[in-house]
Amino acid sequence: MIERIDAIARKQGRDVLYLEFHPQAPGERKGHDYTRDPVRAGVPAGLGRHAVHWDECRP
Incomplete structure (x- = not known):
């Protein structure tokens, strides 16, 4: 299951960076x-x- 970005931030107890990709x-x-x-x-x-850990997530 792909988690939501806010759930990941709460679980890790820190800020997270969210990147979203679109065509030009x-x-x-x-x-x-x-x-x-x-x-x-x-x-x-x-x-x-x-060595930066990352996870795929939903908005």
Whole structure:
């Protein structure tokens, strides 16, 4: 189950950073597959290089 962002913050007892990815053109947002977004793909890799723990969540 993917948790909501506020539930994660409460459970960890700290602030959390929420990132949301969309295509550049607003008209392309419907049906955007964020799992294939090249910008999003780089974020977990960068966090991992810096040993930053992350979890996927819902708004």
